[in-house]
Amino acid sequence: MTLPVFPSLRITADALVPRGAFAEAQAAFLKPDPELVAELTNLLRSKNAGVVAHFYMDPELQGVLSSCDWPHIHVSDSLAMADRAIAMAEQGVGTVAVLGVDFMSENVRAMLDASGYEHIPVYRVTADPIGCSLAESAEAAAYGAYLSEASKTPRSLHVVYINTSLVTKAKAQALVPTITCTSSNVVQTVLQAAAQVPDVHIWFGPDTYMGDNLANMFASLAEMSNEQIRQVHPAHDQSSVRSLLPRFHYFKQGTCIVHHMFGADVVNLVREHYADVFVTAHLEVPGEMFELGLRAQREGNGVVGSTSNILAFVLGKVDEAIARGETSNLRFILGTEAGMITPIVRQVQDKLRDYASEGGPEVSAEIIFPVARDAIAQAPESGLGVLPGVAGGEGCSTAGGCATCPYMKMNSLRALIALLRRLDVEPDSTLVPFEPRKYVQQIRGRTAADLGGEPILHMREFQRSGELPEALVQDVLTRWKAS
Numbered sequence: 001m002t003l004p005v006f007p008s009l010r011i012t013a014d015a016l017v018p019r020g021a022f023a024e025a026q027a028a029f030l031k032p033d034p035e036l037v038a039e040l041t042n043l044l045r046s047k048n049a050g051v052v053a054h055f056y057m058d059p060e061l062q063g064v065l066s067s068c069d070w071p072h073i074h075v076s077d078s079l080a081m082a083d084r085a086i087a088m089a090e091q092g093v094g095t096v097a098v099l100g101v102d103f104m105s106e107n108v109r110a111m112l113d114a115s116g117y118e119h120i121p122v123y124r125v126t127a128d129p130i131g132c133s134l135a136e137s138a139e140a141a142a143y144g145a146y147l148s149e150a151s152k153t154p155r156s157l158h159v160v161y162i163n164t165s166l167v168t169k170a171k172a173q174a175l176v177p178t179i180t181c182t183s184s185n186v187v188q189t190v191l192q193a194a195a196q197v198p199d200v201h202i203w204f205g206p207d208t209y210m211g212d213n214l215a216n217m218f219a220s221l222a223e224m225s226n227e228q229i230r231q232v233h234p235a236h237d238q239s240s241v242r243s244l245l246p247r248f249h250y251f252k253q254g255t256c257i258v259h260h261m262f263g264a265d266v267v268n269l270v271r272e273h274y275a276d277v278f279v280t281a282h283l284e285v286p287g288e289m290f291e292l293g294l295r296a297q298r299e300g301n302g303v304v305g306s307t308s309n310i311l312a313f314v315l316g317k318v319d320e321a322i323a324r325g326e327t328s329n330l331r332f333i334l335g336t337e338a339g340m341i342t343p344i345v346r347q348v349q350d351k352l353r354d355y356a357s358e359g360g361p362e363v364s365a366e367i368i369f370p371v372a373r374d375a376i377a378q379a380p381e382s383g384l385g386v387l388p389g390v391a392g393g394e395g396c397s398t399a400g401g402c403a404t405c406p407y408m409k410m411n412s413l414r415a416l417i418a419l420l421r422r423l424d425v426e427p428d429s430t431l432v433p434f435e436p437r438k439y440v441q442q443i444r445g446r447t448a449a450d451l452g453g454e455p456i457l458h459m460r461e462f463q464r465s466g467e468l469p470e471a472l473v474q475d476v477l478t479r480w481k482a483s
């Protein structure tokens with residue numbers, strides 16, 4: 001096979017210039033059919049419905065959502081989705097539709113309940129379960145064994161990635177004091193726990209790549225000067241970070257099938273063909289891509305972090321180029337799910353339009369979509385000769401694939417419109433399959449939904465105050481002694 005050149009989408013002030021069929025499709029979705037936009041806007045307004053969606057939604061869906069004239073639509077990372085659903089409830093929406101995978105709608109339901117909005121219905125857009133390979137890995141027996149080990153270790157805190165079901169969180173909380181985290185706050189959560197709880201053992205899971213990347217990140221941090229470490233977390237220095245390293249544990253069998261794609265094969269192609277471009281990498285990527293991103297980050301040419309960190313990095317580089325006032329095309333490797341292209345295009349283009357209206361030299365940003373070699377199908381009719389996606393069709397598998405999440409893509413525009421049409425028309429009971437799972441089973445005398453919401457509330461308190469809640473700290477200090 002000839003060496004593939006990855007598809008890319010160049011963003012200018014007034015145009016999108018795709019390279020490759022995959023990018024052409026993304027560009028087309030960003031100019032949605034005005035009739036569809038009007039239909040969705042009218043439905044949302046007449047049903048008084050809010051929509052919270054994840055960045056990884058299908059670009060077609062995001063393209064339409066981002067063009068609707070309705071204030072209660074929000075696309076973000078998972079951390080902000082529940083917060084925005086609460087804000088929408090406060091502003092008076094009657095229903096919230098969640099576009100994401102099931103743990104996201106469960107999270108939204110749990111946080112609305114905890115905020116006094118039990119009466120606001122939350123719906124997914126399909127009656128089928130919307131899974132997640134990562135969430136499923138935390139439901140395996142191996143994860144139970146991992147937590148059992150944690151429960152037998154003094155001063156254990158389980159830091160569970162938000163990408164898990166409510167019942168996983170509940171079972172974990174029953175065994176070990178647990179706090180949820182996201183890729184945006186995991187580093188600070190671990191460091192804050194180590195600052196607040198002497199000799200704490202951190203048990204991170206279920207994402208193995210992220211756990212491995214975090215371990216490497218803390219090891220690098222331990223080599224920095226005390227001053228540099230205090231800039232990351234003011235309560236730490238070399239000695240405290242070094243002492244944390246052997247107490248940071250992570251689960252070894254949890255994988256996101258999408259980020260798994262960014263392995264050695266893709267990294268070698270990036271090194272060979274894209275040595276001079278900015279590198280963005282999500283914390284969930286395998287070690288090779290993480291190393292590449294981390295090295296770029298140290299040189300000011302990249303970022304490793306959450307989807308929000310990636311978006312902020314791209315926007316920051318565009319700001320710098322505009323400030324320089326020279327003609328330039330900034331190129332970025334997109335080291336995460338391809339759905340991120342929509343918020344990047346919308347926000348970059350807003351900046352470039354403002355800048356162009358002042359008459360400056362042309363600045364553009366080119367987003368490059370890495371594709372695993374074994375996920376490339378021959379397509380002689382396309383300009384590039386290859387397309388992302390295995391020959392049987394686009395998709396992700398453990399063998400590799402384009403960076404699009406097949407679970408997230410179960411949320412379609414058609415399904416959202418169908419759901420909205422049914423609101424107020426169908427009896428509520430016919431919509432029950434669209435509700436997040438209820439988890440009424442009892443665990444230690446509480447419903448799984450209630451107990452599973454507790455680690456999320458701990459995280460929200462940490463987000464609000466910058467400190468772990470005292471009740472959680474006391475639980476970590478005393479539960480092992482009591483058991």
Ligand code: SF4
Nearest residue numbers: 132133134256258405
């Ligand atoms: S990208 Fe898909 S498989 Fe990966 S963690 Fe997110 S929902 Fe799960």
